[in-house]
Amino acid sequence: MNLQLSGKLQAPERVKAGESFSVQLLLRHAMETGFISDAQGQRQPQNLIRKIEFFLDDTALLRLTPSSGLAANPYLQISLSIPRSGKLICRWQDEQGAQGELSQKISTT
Amino acid sequence: MKRRLFCWAWLLPWAVSAQAPTEAWTQALRPELGLPKWPALKHWQTHPRLSHTGLRLEMEHIADNGNSVPLRLCCEALPAQEHLRQLHLISERNPRPEIFKLEFLQPLNTLDLSTRIRLAGTQNLIALAETNQGRVLWVSHHISVTDSACVEGA
Numbered sequence: 357m358n359l360q361l362s363g364k365l366q367a368p369e370r371v372k373a374g375e376s377f378s379v380q381l382l383l384r385h386a387m388e389t390g391f392i393s394d395a396q397g398q399r400q401p402q403n404l405i406r407k408i409e410f411f412l413d414d415t416a417l418l419r420l421t422p423s424s425g426l427a428a429n430p431y432l433q434i435s436l437s438i439p440r441s442g443k444l445i446c447r448w449q450d451e452q453g454a455q456g457e458l459s460q461k462i463s464t465t
Numbered sequence: 466m467k468r469r470l471f472c473w474a475w476l477l478p479w480a481v482s483a484q485a486p487t488e489a490w491t492q493a494l495r496p497e498l499g500l501p502k503w504p505a506l507k508h509w510q511t512h513p514r515l516s517h518t519g520l521r522l523e524m525e526h527i528a529d530n531g532n533s534v535p536l537r538l539c540c541e542a543l544p545a546q547e548h549l550r551q552l553h554l555i556s557e558r559n560p561r562p563e564i565f566k567l568e569f570l571q572p573l574n575t576l577d578l579s580t581r582i583r584l585a586g587t588q589n590l591i592a593l594a595e596t597n598q599g600r601v602l603w604v605s606h607h608i609s610v611t612d613s614a615c616v617e618g619a
Contacts, residue, residue, distance in 0.1 A: 376577070391560065419570060421567075425556060426580065430581075431579075431581050434576075435576065435577040
């Protein structure tokens with residue numbers, strides 16, 4: 357399975373090099389814990405987002421490894437700083453192979 | 466007499482369980498006593514450079530719904546040449562204690578992070594931030610959860 361997960365990435369278009377700015381990420385994902393049963397008593401299989409990574413072009417900036425403790429439809433707001441202009445890319449992948457990517461160009465002054 | 470006692474004996478287990486609290490009511494941690502002895506904190510328990518300053522965990526003291534509890538984690542600007550390497554958020558009672566691990570792959574000397582987490586009942590949370598200079602900053606927070614996120618797994 358290789359579904360595109362939907363989400364939204366929000367970051368400023370212009371920032372000062374080396375100064376921190378805020379990035380917001382909202383993903384649509386159930387984050388199935390594997391602990392919940394349906395009305396027939398069948399356990400829903402675990403399906404969590406395994407990792408969420410931020411890159412500036414090819415340079416890795418951050419890696420988040422969540423567990424079942426991260427709420428459904430994960431929301432993340434984090435401060436970042438970048439030394440140069442580039443494309444901020446966010447990639448994520450869940451346990452069933454579904455993955456997604458969002459990006460935004462950021463120029464530094 | 467013996468016969469009467471025998472008749473009521475089968476009710477004893479029910480009576481005992483009815484008296485027992487249904488949920489262990491955890492107490493807020495006291496930072497001066499150091500990191501608690503949770504198995505999930507074993508790796509940091511004996512760390513020589515634990516520090517209870519610099520990291521801030523902002524969240525409510527009561528949550529109505531454990532399925533989505535907002536929190537904010539901030540770290541004051543670290544001294545020059547020192548930056549964050551990893552951040553861990555550990556829960557006391559969730560079935561999987563580590564809520565998330567955040568790795569900083571480029572030097573970052575401040576932190577401001579907001580997210581939403583699931584909590585399986587009233588408990589303490591501990592955030593730990595490891596720096597490149599070998600220091601571990603930690604902070605704890607006690608939160609009462611009225612409606613647990615995880616009824617079956619907790």
